[in-house]
Amino acid sequence: MSISELTTAELQSGLQAGTFSAVELTQSYLDAISRREESVGAFLTVCGESALSQAAAVDARRQSGEQLGTLAGIPVALKDNICTAGTKTTCASRMLENFVPPYDAHIVTRLKAADAVLVGKTNLDEYAMGSSTENSALGKTRNPWDLQRTPGGSSGGSAASVAARLTPLSVGSDTGGSIRQPASFCGVVGMKPTYGRVSRYGLVAFASSLDQIGPFATDVTGAASLLEVLAGHDERDSTSVNRPVPEYSRSVEQPLEGLRVGVVQEHFAEGIDEEVASSIRAAIEVYRSLGAEIVDVALPHSKYGVAVYYLIASSEASSNLARYDGVHYGHRASEFENMVDMYAASRAEGFGDEVKRRIMLGVYALSEGYSDQYYLKALKVRRLIRNDFDAAFKNVDVIAGPTCPTPAFKIGELVDDPLQMYLADVYTISANLAGIPGISVPAGFSPAGLPIGLQLLAAPFEEEKLLRAARMFERETDFHTKVPQF
Amino acid sequence: MDYTTIIGLEVHVQLLTKSKIFCGCANLFNPDNPNVQTCPVCLGLPGSLPVMNRKAFQLSVKTGLALNCDIASFTKWDRKQYYYPDLPKAYQISQFDLPFSADGWVDIEVPSTGETRRVRLIRAHLEEDAGKNIHDESGRGADSRVDLNRTGTPLLEIVTQPDIRSAEEARIFLEDLRLMLRYLAVSDCEMQEGSLRCDANVNLHVEENGETIPTPIVEIKNLNSFRGVEAAIEHELKKQVKAWQTDPRRMGEVPKTTVGWDANRNATFEQRGKEEAADYRYFPDPDLCPVTITQEEVDEIRSTICELPGVRRTRYVSELGLTPYDAGVIVDQGAEFASYFDEVCVTCGDGKQAANWVTQDVQRELNERKLEIGEFPVSAPVLGAVLKKVVDGELTIKSGREVFATLLSDAGDGTRISAERIDAIIADKGLGKEQDTGKIDAVIQAVLDRNAAVAEDVRNGRMQAVGPLIGQVMRELKGADAKDVRQMILDKLQG
Amino acid sequence: MLTREDVEKVAGLARLKLTEEEISEMADKLSQVISYVTVLDEVDVSNVEPMAHVADVANIFREDAVRESLPREAALDNAPKSDGKYFLVPQILENA
Numbered sequence A: 001m002s003i004s005e006l007t008t009a010e011l012q013s014g015l016q017a018g019t020f021s022a023v024e025l026t027q028s029y030l031d032a033i034s035r036r037e038e039s040v041g042a043f044l045t046v047c048g049e050s051a052l053s054q055a056a057a058v059d060a061r062r063q064s065g066e067q068l069g070t071l072a073g074i075p076v077a078l079k080d081n082i083c084t085a086g087t088k089t090t091c092a093s094r095m096l097e098n099f100v101p102p103y104d105a106h107i108v109t110r111l112k113a114a115d116a117v118l119v120g121k122t123n124l125d126e127y128a129m130g131s132s133t134e135n136s137a138l139g140k141t142r143n144p145w146d147l148q149r150t151p152g153g154s155s156g157g158s159a160a161s162v163a164a165r166l167t168p169l170s171v172g173s174d175t176g177g178s179i180r181q182p183a184s185f186c187g188v189v190g191m192k193p194t195y196g197r198v199s200r201y202g203l204v205a206f207a208s209s210l211d212q213i214g215p216f217a218t219d220v221t222g223a224a225s226l227l228e229v230l231a232g233h234d235e236r237d238s239t240s241v242n243r244p245v246p247e248y249s250r251s252v253e254q255p256l257e258g259l260r261v262g263v264v265q266e267h268f269a270e271g272i273d274e275e276v277a278s279s280i281r282a283a284i285e286v287y288r289s290l291g292a293e294i295v296d297v298a299l300p301h302s303k304y305g306v307a308v309y310y311l312i313a314s315s316e317a318s319s320n321l322a323r324y325d326g327v328h329y330g331h332r333a334s335e336f337e338n339m340v341d342m343y344a345a346s347r348a349e350g351f352g353d354e355v356k357r358r359i360m361l362g363v364y365a366l367s368e369g370y371s372d373q374y375y376l377k378a379l380k381v382r383r384l385i386r387n388d389f390d391a392a393f394k395n396v397d398v399i400a401g402p403t404c405p406t407p408a409f410k411i412g413e414l415v416d417d418p419l420q421m422y423l424a425d426v427y428t429i430s431a432n433l434a435g436i437p438g439i440s441v442p443a444g445f446s447p448a449g450l451p452i453g454l455q456l457l458a459a460p461f462e463e464e465k466l467l468r469a470a471r472m473f474e475r476e477t478d479f480h481t482k483v484p485q486f
Numbered sequence B: 001m002d003y004t005t006i007i008g009l010e011v012h013v014q015l016l017t018k019s020k021i022f023c024g025c026a027n028l029f030n031p032d033n034p035n036v037q038t039c040p041v042c043l044g045l046p047g048s049l050p051v052m053n054r055k056a057f058q059l060s061v062k063t064g065l066a067l068n069c070d071i072a073s074f075t076k077w078d079r080k081q082y083y084y085p086d087l088p089k090a091y092q093i094s095q096f097d098l099p100f101s102a103d104g105w106v107d108i109e110v111p112s113t114g115e116t117r118r119v120r121l122i123r124a125h126l127e128e129d130a131g132k133n134i135h136d137e138s139g140r141g142a143d144s145r146v147d148l149n150r151t152g153t154p155l156l157e158i159v160t161q162p163d164i165r166s167a168e169e170a171r172i173f174l175e176d177l178r179l180m181l182r183y184l185a186v187s188d189c190e191m192q193e194g195s196l197r198c199d200a201n202v203n204l205h206v207e208e209n210g211e212t213i214p215t216p217i218v219e220i221k222n223l224n225s226f227r228g229v230e231a232a233i234e235h236e237l238k239k240q241v242k243a244w245q246t247d248p249r250r251m252g253e254v255p256k257t258t259v260g261w262d263a264n265r266n267a268t269f270e271q272r273g274k275e276e277a278a279d280y281r282y283f284p285d286p287d288l289c290p291v292t293i294t295q296e297e298v299d300e301i302r303s304t305i306c307e308l309p310g311v312r313r314t315r316y317v318s319e320l321g322l323t324p325y326d327a328g329v330i331v332d333q334g335a336e337f338a339s340y341f342d343e344v345c346v347t348c349g350d351g352k353q354a355a356n357w358v359t360q361d362v363q364r365e366l367n368e369r370k371l372e373i374g375e376f377p378v379s380a381p382v383l384g385a386v387l388k389k390v391v392d393g394e395l396t397i398k399s400g401r402e403v404f405a406t407l408l409s410d411a412g413d414g415t416r417i418s419a420e421r422i423d424a425i426i427a428d429k430g431l432g433k434e435q436d437t438g439k440i441d442a443v444i445q446a447v448l449d450r451n452a453a454v455a456e457d458v459r460n461g462r463m464q465a466v467g468p469l470i471g472q473v474m475r476e477l478k479g480a481d482a483k484d485v486r487q488m489i490l491d492k493l494q495g
Numbered sequence C: 001m002l003t004r005e006d007v008e009k010v011a012g013l014a015r016l017k018l019t020e021e022e023i024s025e026m027a028d029k030l031s032q033v034i035s036y037v038t039v040l041d042e043v044d045v046s047n048v049e050p051m052a053h054v055a056d057v058a059n060i061f062r063e064d065a066v067r068e069s070l071p072r073e074a075a076l077d078n079a080p081k082s083d084g085k086y087f088l089v090p091q092i093l094e095n096a
C-alpha cells in the first residue's frame, strides 16, 4: 500500500513516528498528482514547490523539537473560491482568471497555523454554482470512479482530489449541498458545518446566508481533524459564532448511547433510484443493529426547499456578483461604447451561462413589484423549513437519509436541463436553508460500482454528535476503504 | 400668481470616527494621496466581509437623539444596489425599511420674518459613503479616475419633511444643523471637504381657482456650501415660477428631474437621465447582523449629549442677561468656546463681564495668534480669577487688562499659565487697587499744588483740563480707579 | 411567463449584455424555473416572519480602531486599468 492510501490519522502517526517525513509524504502526493491528475482534473493550480518548502519547514521544526500544529505536514487542497494571498483564486471563472488576492481567507490562516501543507486549488462550478463541476470555465473534472461521469459539484475538484488520493484532505464550500453531494458521488466523507461555525472571511460569496466552508476526507476521523482546524470564531465575519470548538478528532471514536435516528419516509418516495434507496435502508438497519432507535420524522416543508433555495441563493448571488464589473478587479471587455456598455460587455464575457441565469433570476426575484412574491415569500417558507427541523430534533439526535437521489450522472447528461440539475440537490438544500450541519458518508455502491452516500443531519452546533454518529456507521462498514482504480 | 415654496432637504454627514464604518482603514480626508486608505473590505474584494464600527453606531444614535428622533429598538442593514465606479461592491450598505431613528424635528429662527419654524425630520439612517470619481474636464473624453480613500466612511443621512418655505430657511436649517453636529462632536461638517453635503427637493404649491396644485419636484444634487444651497434654491424657484407661467405642469405629468448646481455660472444644469428607472432592489444584508438597543443604552448615550446651541443661547439671554447678539456670538464659536465662556462666567460670577472679555479680548487674541480656544494659554479658570478681582473691585478694568496682557506675554509661545501668577503680576507692577483714601487724598493734594493754574481752570469750569490732573495722579498711584480719582479731584476743587 | 421584454429589462438591471439568442434562451429557462417556484403559492405564510438570517445573532461590532491599509500598489494590482494612482474607467458622462 502506498503512502497516499493511508488515512489522515495514519499519516499523522507516521509523521510523528518518523516513518516518513513531511517532505516524503508531500512528494508522494505530488507524484500521485502527476500520475493521475491528467485523468481526474481536480486542480486548477498545483503549488508543488511551495508545498514542498512548507513540508520541509515542518520537518525542520519537528527535528528541533518544536510544538507543531494538529495538521503538521498533512497535504490539504482548497477549493478555488477560497482566497489565498499571492496565489490565484479564480472561482473557475473567466472573470477572475487572473485574480490574485492580497489576503488569505480566515481558514487559510488557520490551516497555516495548524502547519498543514497547502498543495493547490481545486476546480469547481463557476462561483460554486452547479452540481457537477461542468460549469467550470477553466477545467473539466472527472469522477475517479468513472471518468465519464461528473464528480458532482460544486466542490467537485475537492471531492475528486480526495477520492483519487491526490490529497488526504481538502476543503470545499457548501451552499445547497456542494460538499455533501460531490462527497456522495465520489465516495468520500464531506461535511457542511452549522452556519456560523466556520468563518466565511475570504470565501468568495455565492449566497452569503447559505455558504459554509467544510472538510472532505477519506474517513470520518479525517473530517473531524480538519473541521477542528477550520472551525472557530473570527471577528472579521459578523455571522461567525463565538463558541468553543470541541475536540472533534478526540470524541469521534466514542459511540453514542441511546442514539435516536430520524427517518423521513418522503425521502424514499418520488425520484429516488432504487439502488440508492436500498443502500440507505441498509444503512439504517446498521444503526438499528447498533441499538439505535429508529424514529419516523416529518419535514413537511422540505419539498419546497429547492424553490426556496433557488430564489434566495440567486437573489443573494445577483447582489454578491454585481461587484464584478471590470473596474476594480476581474475581466474588462476590450471593446465597448461607454461605461455602462463596458460593464455589460465585461460581465457578459466574464460569466458563464449558469452564472448569468442565476444572476438574472436573482435580479428578477428582487426587482420592484416581484420581491414580495418571490424573495420575501421564500424567506417566509425558509422559516417554516427551519421550524420543521427544530421540531424534529426534539425527538431525534440525527436524521438519516440519502445524500442524493442518484449516483453520479454522466458528463453532459443534465447540462441542458438546469431544473433537473437543481432537483439533484433536493435532499441537501434544506440543511443550508435551516443553517444546520450535515455530513455525507460512503454507504454503498451501485451495481455499476458508483458510490452512494448516506446523509446525516443534526441540530445547530451538534457537529460532535454528527461525527460520532457517522463514525459509528463507518466502523461497521468498509465502503470508505475502497479506492477507485483508473 | 399665488404660491407656496415647498422644500425638503436630504443631508449627508460624515461621522468623526477614527476608522471606516466596516473596516479598520483610517477615516481621513486625504485627496492628495489617492487609494492609500483601502483594504479588501472597502475595496469590495471577493471574499471580504463587513463588520460594523461600534462608534459609528453610537454617534448616529447620539445625533438621532439630539434631533429629537425616536430610536428604534431593532434596526438592520440593507443593500441598496446600483452601479457606479466609486461603489466597488455595486451596492451601498444602507438602511431601508427599519432605520435606527425616525420622526424628529429641529426648530430654526428666521431673522427676516422673526418666526420660529419647526422642520420635521422623516428619518436619519446610517450608511457607507462611496469613493470619489474625478472626471476629465478637458473635453477630450479621457478616462475618469477613481479614488477609494473615502469609500466606507460612515455617513448619516438626514431627511426632512418638506417643511422648509424659503431658500433662506434652508440655509439657516443647514447652518443650525452644522452647529449642532459640531457641538455633538459627531462630525466636523467641513462642507468644502464634503463631510456635510446636501440635496434639495424643490417645488411649488400654486393656488389657482381655489385649488392647490403641486408642481413637479426638482432635486438639486450635491450642494456643498451654504451660499450654494441658498443660491441654487433661489435660482430653481425662479425657474419654476417662470415655468408655471409659460407652460404649467402638475406633479406627475413629467418625471422628477435631477439637476446639479454650477456655482461658477450660478445656474443649475440637468443631469443625464438614468438608463432605466432606478430599482435599487433593497434586501437585508446577509453579511451583517441586526442591532437591538435597550432604553438603558439609549439613556446612556443621551447622557453624553452636551448642552446644545439653541438651549445655550436661550440660557445666556434669560439667566445671564446677555444680549441675544452676544449670546449668539459666543454660541456660534462652538462648544469648546462656549464652555470656556461658561467656566469664566462661573469663576468670576458675572456673565456680562465674562461675555465682554471673552468676545472682545480673548477673541481678538485668538484671531491674532491664529489659535483655537483649546490652545489659548490663559485658561478659563485663570481668566475667571482675574475677572473675579475686577468684579470684586480689587482690580480696575484697566489693570485687569494689564494683568491679562502680562499673562499672555509671559506665556510666550503658549505655555499654560497658572492662577498663582496673577497675584505676582499685581504685586510686581503695583496694580492692586489703592484702597487707602488718605494716601490718595495726599497725592491729589500734591498734584493740585504743583498745577495750581490748571486747577484754577477746572474750578472755572474748563472740565477738559481735569484729564491731565487725573493722569498725573494715576502715574503716582498705579492701582487707583480713575473714576474715583476724578470724583475726588472735582470734590476738592468744586466742593 | 417571462417575455423577451422582461428579460431585456432584467438584463439591463443586471448589467449583462445578451445576444438575441441568449435572450430567447434565457426567457425560456427562466420561465421554467419561475413556473417551478410557483409551487410556493400553496404554502400559507400568514403570520410567518421572513428569515433573512439563520444565525440568531445580533449586535456584532468592532471597536473603532485603525488598522493598516493595503499599500496603493496592492490595492491597484488587480485593476484592469490604472495609472498607478487611480483606477481608470471610461469617461463618466454626468453633466451632459
Ligand SMILES: [Mg+2]
Binding pocket: B094, B127, B157
Ligand atoms: Mg443615501
Ligand SMILES: [Zn+2]
Binding pocket: B020, B023, B024, B025, B037, B038, B039, B040, B041, B042, B043, B152
Ligand atoms: Zn478598508
